[in-house]
Amino acid sequence: MKTLQRTFTIIKPDAVQKNAIGDIIEQFEKNGFKILAIKMLEITKHQAEQFYAVHASRPFYGSLTDFMSSGPIVVLALEKENAIADLRMLMGATNPAQAEEGTIRKKWATNIEFNAIHGSDAEDTARFELSFFFAGYELSK
Ligand code: CDP
Ligand code: MG
Numbered sequence: 001m002k003t004l005q006r007t008f009t010i011i012k013p014d015a016v017q018k019n020a021i022g023d024i025i026e027q028f029e030k031n032g033f034k035i036l037a038i039k040m041l042e043i044t045k046h047q048a049e050q051f052y053a054v055h056a057s058r059p060f061y062g063s064l065t066d067f068m069s070s071g072p073i074v075v076l077a078l079e080k081e082n083a084i085a086d087l088r089m090l091m092g093a094t095n096p097a098q099a100e101e102g103t104i105r106k107k108w109a110t111n112i113e114f115n116a117i118h119g120s121d122a123e124d125t126a127r128f129e130l131s132f133f134f135a136g137y138e139l140s141k
Helices: 013-017 021-030 045-051 061-068 083-091 104-108 123-133
Strands: 004-011 034-041 073-081 117-119
Touching: 004 021, 004 083, 004 123, 013 021, 013 061, 013 073, 021 034, 021 073, 021 104, 045 061, 045 123, 073 083, 083 104, 083 117, 104 117
Parallel strands: none
Antiparallel strands: 004 073, 004 117, 034 073
8 A cells, every 4th residue: 555745845036036946846746746725925034044044054054044034935745655865866966966867956056055846854843844734724735
């Protein structure tokens, strides 16, 4: 029996600015991800800080949260078998200079900061991130 897993992703402000929303969503669907929920919104600096609280002590925290609150983003709840690891693979390395051919970051990221896409890295972070952006009724499929 297939065990479906959920993950959370953000099409970041740089990718929205580059008109890459359609291409990135096409990659999700072509690679077997089911879109459970999707919305476009802007977040405040404070909301970005809450979302990225795990990185609060990192040197890039200030500029990352400025960036993430600088324009519209698209947030999605995705589902497939092995969704968390498979999405990380499809995204490519954090630094696009190290990202593999065929990955979303290889195609769309500008640099290690403006890197087009966020994806949850584990089951506990996926749960936190999904519930940060989606209410229970939006995910009760
Ligand atoms: O997004 P990912 O999980 O691949 O990387 P992370 O280490 O969790 O970092 C979160 C985000 O912070 C990255 O996606 C970049 O946008 C940003 N970052 C940065 O600006 N400079 C770094 N040296 C590392 C990350
Ligand atoms: Mg991360």
